[in-house]
Amino acid sequence: ETGVTQSPTHLIKTRGQQVTLRCSSQSGHNTVSWYQQALGQGPQFIFQYYREEENGRGNFPPRFSGLQFPNYSSELNVNALELDDSALYLCASSLGGVEVYNEQFFGPGTRLTVL
Amino acid sequence: LAKTTQPISMDSYEGQEVNITCSHNNIATNDYITWYQQFPSQGPRFIIQGYKTKVTNEVASLFIPADRKSSTLSLPRVSLSDTAVYYCLVGDTYSSASKIIFGSGTRLSIRP
Numbered sequence: 001e002t003g004v005t006q007s008p009t010h011l012i013k014t015r016g017q018q019v020t021l022r023c024s025s026q027s028g029h030n031t032v033s034w035y036q037q038a039l040g041q042g043p044q045f046i047f048q049y050y051r052e053e054e055n056g057r058g059n060f061p062p063r064f065s066g067l068q069f070p071n072y073s074s075e076l077n078v079n080a081l082e083l084d085d086s087a088l089y090l091c092a093s094s095l096g097g098v099e100v101y102n103e104q105f106f107g108p109g110t111r112l113t114v115l
Numbered sequence: 116l117a118k119t120t121q122p123i124s125m126d127s128y129e130g131q132e133v134n135i136t137c138s139h140n141n142i143a144t145n146d147y148i149t150w151y152q153q154f155p156s157q158g159p160r161f162i163i164q165g166y167k168t169k170v171t172n173e174v175a176s177l178f179i180p181a182d183r184k185s186s187t188l189s190l191p192r193v194s195l196s197d198t199a200v201y202y203c204l205v206g207d208t209y210s211s212a213s214k215i216i217f218g219s220g221t222r223l224s225i226r227p
Contacts, residue, residue, distance in 0.1 A: 002160075108156075
């Protein structure tokens with residue numbers, strides 16, 4: 001167990017809808033990263049938040065957005081869902097900052113299915 | 116960020132030592148090498164990290180040659196529970212702006 005929790009576990013949406021996924025970081029961690037993992041592929045980096053500010057973004061369109069709250073929990077929002085958004089969404093927390101060992105602790109993921 | 120290349124899959128037997136090699140020809144001076152393990156329907160789990168030479172922990176060893184253009188994850192005496200996907204990642208972990216790039220990983224299958 002990493003101490004990182006995600007909700008919901010599974011979710012089914014239809015094309016065009018919006019979805020919000022939630023992540024609770026490991027205690028003391030101030031950095032959260034979100035990844036999308038399609039079936040049979042490695043996780044693809046979406047974005048990272050450090051102390052409530054976006055701190056890097058992967059090759060995902062603006063309809064993927066996020067928030068990090070003062071307690072370092074986080075949300076991933078996806079608007080205008082497309083069929084290709086069906087995937088396992090992972091969040092990972094870490095202790096960021098300069099010269100800090102930056103091991104990432106992953107949650108169990110949310111399985112999103114878009115019909 | 117440096118790109119990594121790993122074998123797509125490997126097979127071995129219980130009790131054997133398994134070595135998975137990763138190529139990262141464009142590794143930068145500040146980059147570290149990190150290996151993660153992932154079981155189906157779970158998030159990746161950190162195994163080991165190193166910068167050069169050899170690193171060993173309770174579950175694995177990581178061998179990095181002097182030129183750092185490759186690395187080898189060594190799993191001693193594997194068991195069925197080591198069946199998983201293993202990812203080699205290269206990046207600067209000493210920055211709050213770091214992000215980790217996962218490749219497709221190596222699917223390791225352990226047989227009785």
